[in-house]
Amino acid sequence: MANELTIGKENMVALVSEKGVGDLIKPLTKEIFLFDSYVAGTTHLKDDSVLDEINEGDKLVLQRENNRFDENAILVMTKEKKRLGYVPEKDNIVFSRLMDAGKMLTAQISRIEHKGTFRQVNIGIYLVDF
Template sequence: MCAPGQTPSVQILVQSSPLAGYRHGEAAAVWPLLRFGDPLELVREAQNPNDANAVRVDWRGRKLGYVPRRENAALAWGMDRGTPLRARVSRLVEHRNRARRIEFEVYLE
């Protein structure tokens, strides 16, 4: 329910993914500061020499990691065509395996 005068917002979930490349970004350094629901920025890296479909995941201007390679093709395609994708932290877990610590959702608004 919206307050009077507010326009309701519809969010369509596109995908939910674990963060890839945890050890290559600043995720470990900012881990204590991350919160459920924090907005994330998706940055297209079309010139990435390791993956032409690379989509970087940033938090407050700091590189956390990437959308997993096996899940990035549709996002890259959409971003290349101007689709307004948004992302947010959807799960934070103290896990021994760093690849399972951060999950995020990508959605259309």
């Protein structure tokens, strides 16, 4: 029968080997909005040309960082792993605990405000739910 559902375990192994588990899980994920914030530390970037490359709506990567100034530091990077700054210290305690517990968080640029020579990058923080 043409519409019959079959399970082929050998095909699943081939799919995982070729594409990785992440590609299998992506259709089953959703992002849950948690919080509005901004990227702190953009004025301290060694190469601020990254600020010219970002746009509203861009997805960003959040990564915990071992930081001597803030034990809850969360680095904010572009998808290409270019450093933008940090989740502000005043906002990061709950998010760092979630990440330390194995939860995956992401961010998305909601607005870029030009204030003279300074650019404030506003972000939404999301929990990736599987």
